[in-house]
Amino acid sequence: MNVEYTDAPPTEQQSGGANTMPCPYCGNLLPKGAPKCNCCDWTRQETETAEGKASDAVAVLLSIIPGLGHIYKGHKLAGFLWMVGAVPAGIFVLLAAFASAGFGVGLFFIYLIAVMLHAYAIDDWAVPVKDDEGEQY
Numbered sequence: 559m560n561v562e563y564t565d566a567p568p569t570e571q572q573s574g575g576a577n578t579m580p581c582p583y584c585g586n587l588l589p590k591g592a593p594k595c596n597c598c599d600w601t602r603q604e605t606e607t608a609e610g611k612a613s614d615a616v617a618v619l620l621s622i623i624p625g626l627g628h629i630y631k632g633h634k635l636a637g638f639l640w641m642v643g644a645v646p647a648g649i650f651v652l653l654a655a656f657a658s659a660g661f662g663v664g665l666f667f668i669y670l671i672a673v674m675l676h677a678y679a680i681d682d683w684a685v686p687v688k689d690d691e692g693e694q695y
């Protein structure tokens with residue numbers, strides 16, 4: 559990416575080339591009809607088969623069973639990991655529930671919410687998996 563500090567406002571740059579378009583993900587200026595962005599993981603195919611937003615809601619609903627929402631979106635490995643993680647989490651919650659006369663059950667909802675948020679935030683499979691930076695569990 560090429561950052562230039564010129565006197566021309568950025569809009570002029572944009573209108574100057576009528577055959578450019580901003581990347582829908584990162585806003586990087588691309589040649590019109592570009593199949594993909596060279597700054598981020600956006601690909602044209604992904605936005606044209608635009609069922610992405612609906613699948614977010616479905617993924618969240620499916621996350622009632624941890625991992626299912628991820629698998630629905632095509633992230634089989636991530637879904638599997640969440641599902642596996644639910645087992646120790648479930649055991650821990652059971653123990654906590656015994657120890658705290660039932661209150662510990664609420665802990666499982668925290669796990670569930672984390673799964674749902676992740677299922678919602680995660681991109682559909684068209685985007686190659688990057689390392690989850692900023693996820694420190």
Ligand SMILES: [Zn+2]
Nearest residue numbers: 581584595598
């Ligand atoms: Zn981009």
